[in-house]
Amino acid sequence: MEKEKKISPEQSNQISRRKFIAQTGMAAAAFTILPSGLYGLNRRSPSDKLNIAVVGIGGKGNSDARACAGENLVAFCDVDETMNPQLKIDFPxxxxxKDYRVMLEKQKDIDAVVISTPDHTHAIIAMAAMKAGKHVFVQKPLTHTIYEARRLAEVAKEKNLVTQMGNQGHAGEEARLLNEWIADGAIGDINEVHVWTNRPIWPQGELKRPTETPDVPSTLDWDLFLGPAPLRPYHPDIHPFNWRGFWDYGTGALGDMGAHFIDQPFWALDLGHPLTVQASSTKFNEDYYPLSSMVTYQFPARGNKPPVKLVWYDGGLMPPRPEELEPGRKMGDDGGGVLFYGSQGKIMHGTYGTGVRLIPETKMQEYVRPEKTIPRSPGIQLEWIEAIKKGSKSTTDFSYSGKLTEVMLLGNIAIRMQDKNTVLEWDPVKMEITNLPEANPFMHVQYRNGWSLE
Known part of the structure; x- marks a missing residue:
């Protein structure tokens, strides 16, 4: 029989400490995993799982749903029964x-709703969900019209709901580096920004709307797809993807990608609302957005920050190449990019804020980076989920993304009004173009009978 080992006083103290830490750690864990009722109406225990519904399960809806898979995915909704069968298999x-209204009426266990439908239905679905007390995540762009963006932000605030727009670049590491470098004065005072995208990658321009009237697939509810938009015949050139190029359903290249590209300077420079906006473009018609456009915004000074001119380019247009950029080096990346012009240099990055660098590269190598001060994000969807459980705000909640969306959609109004040969003057309080009243009806659209935002 093995002899009993003697334990020294020092060893006894170490064992006692380990035992104490283990016991107190278990006690702390017991108090960490609390019933959600103890967190109050606006907070939940981190151990609770949310019941999430996803409306629009193709494309981004698929990735949004899968990003929320750590919670309970309790409902899927899509006007097209054939959309994404694998998602239904994976979450049986x-x-x-088919109808989000039926879902909200029947399924009372839903805590939060993810919306990844065509642009023209974002607002009506989000509003219905918020009126039902649900937290909402809406894919970019937040809305189809400026009025819708304003109303969603107001109702989200009134109901104290956690909201988020799905512009994933805002959650990225490099978006935070950009903010920190600019705040550090890496390139001095910034007074000019150029933003470009490779979009559109769908049909736009001076095209004729499809005239054929094929039968609506039996699996598709075309009336629900149209929602508040004008009643028009079904055509596969519209659903499931090319709706982006139509004024009735999409927001064009600017609405599609401005939420990623304009977001970076909007956040880093605290731009807010512009004073003026003007645009030029290739030809377009009452059905389709133009193939290419250029939009110029003028933003006022903000505190000690100087006024900023921001220029948007799409459809293959790009800004002049900066002289500091090394020969052969690509501007941005294949998807587009952003150039910040400062009093002491320039910063360039690609899509979603990736590849952020001072240029030329020699200046980047000389730069002493500041400490990281902005909280890092677990991802655009997970950040929203975390905020719901903590009863806090997410970073692109509607108070932020609503204003960003208004700025983007102002550009589309300027495109429509370019033949007036007038620089549009914007009053954000009145939500009006003050010097061209005929532009103001485009702040919103006339909904089809039977559909209402409120």
Whole structure:
């Protein structure tokens, strides 16, 4: 029989400390995992799982749903029954609906709703969900019209709901580096920004709307797809993807990618609302956005920050190449880019804020980077989920993304009004173009009978 080992006083103290830490750690864990009721109406225990519904399950809806897979995906909704069968297989407990209104009425266990439908239905679905007390995540662009963006932000605030727009670049590491470098004065005072994208990658321009009237697939509810938009015949050139190029359903290249590209200077420079906006473009018509456009915004001084001119380019247009950029080096990346012009240099990055660098590269190598001060994000969807559980705000909640969306959509109004040969003057309080009243009806659209935002 093995002899009993003697324990020294020092060893006894070490064992006692380990035992104490283990016991107190277990006690702390017991108090960390609390029933959600103890967190109050606007907070939940981190151990609770949210019941999430996803409306629009193709494309970004698929990735948004899968990003929320750590919670309970309890309902899927899509006007097209054939959309994304694999998602339904992977989450067999989620109930499928065609009509979001039926889903909200029948399924009372939903805590939060993810919306990844065509642009023209974002607002009506988000509003219905918020009126039902649900937290909402809406894919970019937040809305189809400026008025819708304003109303969603107001109602989200009134109801104290956690909201988020799905512009994933805002959650990225390099977006935070950009903010920190600019705040550090890496290139001095910034008074000019150029932003460009490779979009559109769908049909736009002076095209004729499809005239054929093929049968609506039996699996598609075309009336629900149209929602508040004018009643028009079904055509596969519209659903499931090319709707982006139509005024009735999409927001064009600017609405699609401005939420990623304009977001970076909007955040880093605290731009807010512009004073003026003007645009030029290739030809377009009452159905389709132009193939290419250029939009110029003038933003006022903000505190000690100087006024900023921001120029947007799409459809293959790009800004002049900066002289500091090394020969052969690509501007931005294949998707587009952003150039910041400062009093002491320039910063360039690609899509979603990636590849952020001072230029030329020699200046980047000389730069002593500041400490990281902005909280890092677990991802655009997970950040929203975390905020719901903590009862806090997410970084692109509607108070932020609503203003960003208004700025983007002002550019589309300027495109429509370019033949007036007038620089549009914007009053954000009145939500009006003050010097061209005929532009103001485009702040919103006339909904089809039977559809209402409120």
């Amino acid at each position: 407990n989620a109930v499928f609906y």
